[in-house]
Structures are given as C-alpha cells and as structure tokens.
Amino acid sequence: MPSDPKPLNGDQAAVQQRFLSLFLRSEREVFRYVAALVPSVADAEDIVQQTALALWEKFDAYDPAQPFTPWACRFALNKARQWIERRQRWQALLAGGLAEELARRREELRPEVERRLAHLEKCVDKLPGEQRALVEGYYYRRTGIEALARESKRTVEATYKMLQRVRHALQRCVENAAQLEEATP
Amino acid sequence: MNLRFPSPEFDDAVAAVCHGLASDEQMQSLNELLRTSSAAQDAYLFRVELHSRLASETDLFATTACALSVEEPRPLTPILSSGGGEGERQLPNVLSLPNRRRRMAWAVALAACFVVLAAGFALWLTRPAAKGTTSTAVAMLTRAVDARWGQNTGLVRVGSALGPGWLRLESGLAQVVFYSGARLVIEGPTELRLVSTSEAICPTGRVLAEVPQPARGFRLKTDHLNVLDLGTAFGVDATHDRTEVHVFQGKVELLSGTAAKQSLGEGQAAVSQGNAPPRLMAASAVAFTPLFDFQQRSLVSEAFRYEQWQFANAQLNQDPSLVVHWDFENLSGSDWTLRNAAEKNRSVPEATIVGCQRAEGRWREKQALEFHSVNDRVRLTVPGEFEALTLSAWVCVKGLDRQFNSLFMCDGFEPGTIHWLIRNDGVLGLTVFGPKAGNLQITATPPVLTLDKLGMWLHLAVVLDGKARQVVHYVNGAPVAREALKVAPPYRLGPTELGNWNAKSGPNLDTKLIRNLSGALDEFELFSRAFNDAEIHDLYVKGRPD
Numbered sequence: 139m140p141s142d143p144k145p146l147n148g149d150q151a152a153v154q155q156r157f158l159s160l161f162l163r164s165e166r167e168v169f170r171y172v173a174a175l176v177p178s179v180a181d182a183e184d185i186v187q188q189t190a191l192a193l194w195e196k197f198d199a200y201d202p203a204q205p206f207t208p209w210a211c212r213f214a215l216n217k218a219r220q221w222i223e224r225r226q227r228w229q230a231l232l233a234g235g236l237a238e239e240l241a242r243r244r245e246e247l248r249p250e251v252e253r254r255l256a257h258l259e260k261c262v263d264k265l266p267g268e269q270r271a272l273v274e275g276y277y278y279r280r281t282g283i284e285a286l287a288r289e290s291k292r293t294v295e296a297t298y299k300m301l302q303r304v305r306h307a308l309q310r311c312v313e314n315a316a317q318l319e320e321a322t323p
Numbered sequence: 324m325n326l327r328f329p330s331p332e333f334d335d336a337v338a339a340v341c342h343g344l345a346s347d348e349q350m351q352s353l354n355e356l357l358r359t360s361s362a363a364q365d366a367y368l369f370r371v372e373l374h375s376r377l378a379s380e381t382d383l384f385a386t387t388a389c390a391l392s393v394e395e396p397r398p399l400t401p402i403l404s405s406g407g408g409e410g411e412r413q414l415p416n417v418l419s420l421p422n423r424r425r426r427m428a429w430a431v432a433l434a435a436c437f438v439v440l441a442a443g444f445a446l447w448l449t450r451p452a453a454k455g456t457t458s459t460a461v462a463m464l465t466r467a468v469d470a471r472w473g474q475n476t477g478l479v480r481v482g483s484a485l486g487p488g489w490l491r492l493e494s495g496l497a498q499v500v501f502y503s504g505a506r507l508v509i510e511g512p513t514e515l516r517l518v519s520t521s522e523a524i525c526p527t528g529r530v531l532a533e534v535p536q537p538a539r540g541f542r543l544k545t546d547h548l549n550v551l552d553l554g555t556a557f558g559v560d561a562t563h564d565r566t567e568v569h570v571f572q573g574k575v576e577l578l579s580g581t582a583a584k585q586s587l588g589e590g591q592a593a594v595s596q597g598n599a600p601p602r603l604m605a606a607s608a609v610a611f612t613p614l615f616d617f618q619q620r621s622l623v624s625e626a627f628r629y630e631q632w633q634f635a636n637a638q639l640n641q642d643p644s645l646v647v648h649w650d651f652e653n654l655s656g657s658d659w660t661l662r663n664a665a666e667k668n669r670s671v672p673e674a675t676i677v678g679c680q681r682a683e684g685r686w687r688e689k690q691a692l693e694f695h696s697v698n699d700r701v702r703l704t705v706p707g708e709f710e711a712l713t714l715s716a717w718v719c720v721k722g723l724d725r726q727f728n729s730l731f732m733c734d735g736f737e738p739g740t741i742h743w744l745i746r747n748d749g750v751l752g753l754t755v756f757g758p759k760a761g762n763l764q765i766t767a768t769p770p771v772l773t774l775d776k777l778g779m780w781l782h783l784a785v786v787l788d789g790k791a792r793q794v795v796h797y798v799n800g801a802p803v804a805r806e807a808l809k810v811a812p813p814y815r816l817g818p819t820e821l822g823n824w825n826a827k828s829g830p831n832l833d834t835k836l837i838r839n840l841s842g843a844l845d846e847f848e849l850f851s852r853a854f855n856d857a858e859i860h861d862l863y864v865k866g867r868p869d
C-alpha cells in the first residue's frame with residue numbers, strides 16, 4: 139500500500155537540523171557583520187542568504203569543536219566580496235581596502251559598541267509614538283517605504299529623512315545613557 | 324563632491340548608504356573620507372551598527388513580537404518537520420526573527436540546496452558523505468505556485484522530501500525533483516504516485532518531464548502507457564481513458580498493453596485510447612505552455628545547476644591526473660592570485676591574474692574572468708613532462724579580433740610545448756612544437772567558432788595523446804577534428820598563459836605576435852592524461868549551463 143509522501147527522515151534530516159539550528163543562532167551576528175560592509179538591509183540579507191547556501195554546502199568541513207559564528211563570518215566576507223565586485227557603486231564605497239579595514243575596526247570597536255547599544259531597547263521604548271511606529275514599520279515589519287509614507291501622509295523623501303532623524307535620536311540616547319553609566323560610580 | 328566630517332552631508336551620505344540609495348558620488352566621497360579620517364570611520368561604524376541592530380534585533384520590539392507571533396506562520400517547518408531532535412527544540416527561540424519575506428526566501432533557497440545535495444549524491448555515488456543516508460525519500464518538492472493539494476496528500480510544502488506515495492495536486496503548479504535527477508512539473512488537477520527515484524505513475528493529469536543524462540531510464544506510467552525515457556524532455560496528458568505523450572527533445576520508448584514496443588522521437592507524439600494501439604501525430608507544446616513557463620522562470624533550477632556543478636567539481640578535484648583546475652570561484656578585486664582547486668596534484672599551487680575584469684559566468688552566481696585588453700592574462704608555470712594532456716575550458720568568445728586568439732599558450736616556441744588557440748576564421752588549433760627549432764605540427768579543426776557561436780558559453784577541449792599519437796578537438800562535448808600526431812612525447816608546458824601569449828621576443832611589435840583573447844573564461848582544467856570521447860562528454864555535461 140502506498141502511503142502518503144513523508145517528510146524526509148533519517149541522517150540527512152538530522153544533519154539539516156543541526157545546520158539550521160547552528161545557522162539560525164548565528165544569523166543575526168552574520169547579518170550585522172555583512173551589514174557593516176553593505177548596510178542596505180535587503181542587499182545584506184541577499185548576501186547572508188548566499189552565505190547560508192555556501193555554508194550548507196561546506197557543512198561537512200565544519201569542525202564542531204570550533205565556534206560556528208567566526209567560521210560563518212569567513213564565508214560571509216567572501217560572499218560579500220563576490221557580491222560587491224559585481225556592483226560598481228558598492229565597489230566605489232569599499233575600494234582601496236576599505237572593506238577589510240571596516241571589518242577589522244568593527245572588531246576593535248566591538249566592546250564600546252556593545253556598551254552603547256545595550257541601552258538601545260530602553261531608547262526605542264522612549265521614542266514618541268509616531269517615531270517608534272516608523273522604526274518598527276521599517277525595521278521590524280519591513281513595510282515598504284511607500285506604504286510607510288502613505289500611512290504617515292508624508293512624501294517618500296520626508297519619510298527617509300524622518301528615519302534618519304529617529305536613528306540620530308536613538309544614537310544620542312544610547313550615547314548619553316552610556317556616558318551616564320560611566321559617570322555613575 | 325568633497326565630504327567633510329562632521330557635516331550634514333556626511334550624515335545624509337551615511338543614511339543614504341543604509342537605505343541603499345546612495346549615489347555613485349556619495350559612495351565615492353564616503354570612501355575617500357573613511358579611508359583618511361579615523362573619526363569619520365568610527366562614527367560610520369557606530370551608525371551602521373545601530374541601523375543593523377534595529378534590522379536584526381527583534382527583541383527591541385518585544386511587545387509587538389508577541390502580538391504578531393500568533394498570526395505568523397513558520398515557513399521553515401517543512402524542512403524541519405521530521406524528527407524532533409535537539410535542533411528542533413531550540414528552533415522556536417531563533418524563529419522569533421522578523422520578516423516573513425526573508426524566511427520564505429530562506430526556505431526556498433535552502434530547500435533547493437538540500438535537493439542539490441540529494442541529487443549530488445545520486446550523480447556522484449562515491450561521494451563519501453553519501454554513506455549513512457538511510458532516508459526512504461525518493462524526491463523533493465522544489466517549487467510550487469498557487470498549489471492546492473488534495474486532502475489525502477500529507478503535509479507538503481516547498482522543501483518537503485517526498486517518500487513513495489501519492490501526490491494529489493488539485494490546482495496550481497508544482498515541481499518535483501527525483502533523486503535520480505529527473506524533474507517533473509505538474510499542473511493541477513494531477514494525481515502522481517511516486518514509486519522510486521526513477522519511476523512515477525500518473526493516471527490523470529498533465530506532466531512535463533525533463534530527464535537529464537544521469538537519470539536516463541526514468542519511467543512514467545499512465546493507465547494506458549508506460550513511457551520509458553531515454554534522456555529527454557517530454558509531456559504527458561493523461562485521463563483514465565486516454566493518454567497523450569509529446570516528445571520535445573530526445574527520445575522515449577512507449578510500452579502499451581496491446582502493441583509492441585514503440586519509440587518516439589523529437590517532435591513526435593502518440594495518443595493512446597482504450598485498447599487501440601497508440602496513434603502517431605506531431606508533438607504540440609501548446610497544452611504544456613504553462614508548465615514550460617514555470618520551468619523557465621525557475622530561478623531555483625538555475626541555482627540547482629550551479630550547485631550541481633559545484634558538487635560535481637568536488638568529485639573531479641580528487642582526480643590524481645588533474646593538474647590545474649580553475650573554477651574562478653571566490654575571485655576578489657584585490658586578489659591577483661588564482662587558486663588551483665585540484666586537490667591531488669599540487670605541482671601548480673596558484674597562478675597570477677594580470678589585468679582582466681570580473682564578469683558573470685554561466686550562471687548568475689558564477690564568476691568569470693574577462694579578457695579584453697592586450698595586457699589581460701593569467702600566468703602560471705607547469706613543471707614536469709607529460710605523455711599526454713587534456714585541456715578543457717568554458718569560454719564565452721566575444722570576438723576574434725586577432726589573427727591568433729590565445730586560449731592556453733606556452734611562452735615562446737619551446738621544444739615539446741603547445742599553443743591552443745582560435746584563429747580569426749573560427750578554426751580551433753593546437754600547435755605542438757617538436758624537439759628541433761622549426762619542427763612543429765599544427766592541428767586544426769574546420770571553422771567551428773562561427774559568428775552565431777560568439778557571445779555564448781561554449782565548452783572547448785583538446786586531447787593531446789602521445790601514446791595513441793593523435794590530437795582530438797572538441798566543441799560542447801562532441802569531437803570536431805581528429806588528427807594523427809607526428810610529434811613524439813614528452814610534452815612540456817613550463818611558463819604558460821591563459822588568454823594571452825608571451826612571445827619571449829622583446830616588445831610585441833609584430834601584430835601576429837599579439838594574441839590576446841577577447842572573451843570570458845569561467846572554468847579551465849588541465850589533465851595529465853588523454854581523455855576519451857565519453858570522458859570529454861561527461862566534462863561537458865558536468866558544466867553545461869542548463
């Protein structure tokens with residue numbers, strides 16, 4: 139008697155699960171690593187996706203004794219390079235070894251970045267309603283900028299500008315909070 | 324534009340980069356500024372980090388996340404729905420990521436990737452990782468558009484591995500890839516029973532089958548006919564009392580209960596009704612148009628080919644006779660060395676790229692190296708002496724600008740060396756230099772690189788066989804010239820160039836001595852043995868773009 143098609147079982151499924159589990163835990167970190175080079179969110183996501191395919195393909199070469207994220211970031215750097223090479227505009231931004239320099243400097247700044255961004259959640263909470271709705275729409279719900287502009291009855295340009303201002307406010311907020319923390323014994 | 328820091332222009336440029344809207348000018352001036360000012364660099368990194376944190380840290384919007392998670396489907400589950408191992412238990416945690424769109428793309432991409440893995444196993448049975456796969460799955464669902472599945476069909480989603488059993492598609496389109504490599508597109512309403520990795524039964528419905536070489540022998544049965552595929556593309560339109568088979572490419576064999584075995588060639592079709600023997604007619608693609616379109620649009624299938632090629636290479640790189648293999652993967656703008664992917668023979672660790680542009684290869688994701696100016700070349704040195712050589716390259720020739728356009732040419736005219744080139748009249752040539760000066764043999768094909776072949780990816784190969792004393796040229800896996808070889812081994816390569824030539828005679832004043840290629844290369848292999856026709860054909864199949 140033929141049965142219904144069954145989802146894949148056995149060893150291969152277990153390997154897929156192990157991979158996905160590891161990858162999904164590293165995904166945000168890999169994304170941010172890529173975004174330091176290619177900050178545009180959709181593009182960075184593209185690169186992360188290509189990285190995932192490459193990682194899966196080479197997964198049998200992964201040594202489980204080593205941490206997964208740095209291994210994944212090496213692939214991400216490669217994929218980012220490939221991606222950038224095909225886009226002149228981005229090449230212009232990252233030419234002259236700037237990509238490597240940014241990746242290196244980012245690593246050096248990491249403790250300070252973490253110290254400041256630890257306050258980000260608090261700062262997001264403190265945003266006035268409309269501003270909060272905008273960052274939430276853009277970053278969390280990934281609503282398109284045209285739709286956000288319509289919702290807030292602004293032009294697309296004004297909406298981008300407003301996003302920029304909200305980020306600026308958040309930046310000041312986390313910097314102040316970090317400074318305050320430092321000043322408090 | 325001259326950017327300063329701090330300035331409102333700097334703020335705008337950083338914001339534009341984050342939004343993916345920066346102009347060329349902004350990009351360029353940011354680059355200049357960031358390379359010279361460390362304060363600007365740090366400010367840039369902080370801002371970008373804040374932006375990427377907002378885009379990735381869903382906890383920041385924690386209250387909303389809870390409210391949304393109720394309606395949010397979990398598109399990754401099809402891949403993970405089996406088992407219940409450790410990985411899965413941890414998943415709810417990480418699945419709190421936002422963005423449905425992104426995760427759907429994931430599921431599709433990873434699913435395609437997993438299929439490739441399976442197909443890779445089937446094609447290259449010796450790949451070590453294949454050991455221990457105990458799955459009963461025979462196929463995978465790789466794509467679906469507006470698919471509505473019958474109630475008796477279990478949970479199937481894109482990425483589901485499918486065991487033997489019934490698939491009932493009520494409406495929409497779906498693509499099923501069998502682990503043998505056969506690909507079926509089905510259009511609802513269709514009932515399909517998966518039997519094994521190379522057999523399916525379709526009592527009713529419309530199916531378009533594409534069966535690549537390794538999956539030859541794939542069988543599709545209807546109530547009236549048994550279609551045995553001989554490496555083709557064909558369509559089947561079946562109802563309980565009538566079956567039509569249309570062959571679009573290659574050949575199939577038909578077996579029906581009443582008539583003798585019958586073979587159907589390209590452009591032919593047969594209709595079988597009741598107990599009457601199949602009646603012949605001309606194939607018509609009209610009824611299968613939506614299925615063809617679906618197949619064509621399939622980006623996943625392109626990624627599939629590319630991944631399949633990568634898997635095939637993993638196998639090929641183990642060949643001890645492989646001296647050089649450039650896959651042109653992982654090329655980077657700042658890196659001028661070309662890594663040799665051959666794993667068993669390390670006599671040529673790497674080569675040097677001089678000039679050349681990065682370009683797109685056979686597939687969207689595949690990189691290539693484009694040769695255009697008289698300086699563009701890849702230089703390498705191959706030590707040792709050889710009894711035989713096989714050269715293989717994927718080339719997209721843009722124009723035959725020079726009298727001799729180099730593919731792979733040893734420096735100068737040294738004894739025992741070779742020049743592989745394309746003449747401006749489209750003739751492929753291999754020149755073999757004998758032991759004494761002036762002693763050489765030119766082996767040439769008829770003009771095969773005709774105008775219509777320019778701008779297309781072509782597989783070119785040549786075999787220099789010192790033992791059988793012959794030279795054979797190939798285009799797209801088929802021999803185009805076979806010539807007796809007078810120059811005896813050993814053959815040498817030494818300092819050599821891909822896509823150009825070093826005449827070793829001072830400045831190249833004579834235009835005949837300028838032999839740069841105009842075109843792109845995205846794969847090159849050099850073997851230290853003579854390949855036979857079948858092996859060259861396999862090389863071609865391995866790299867064929869579609």
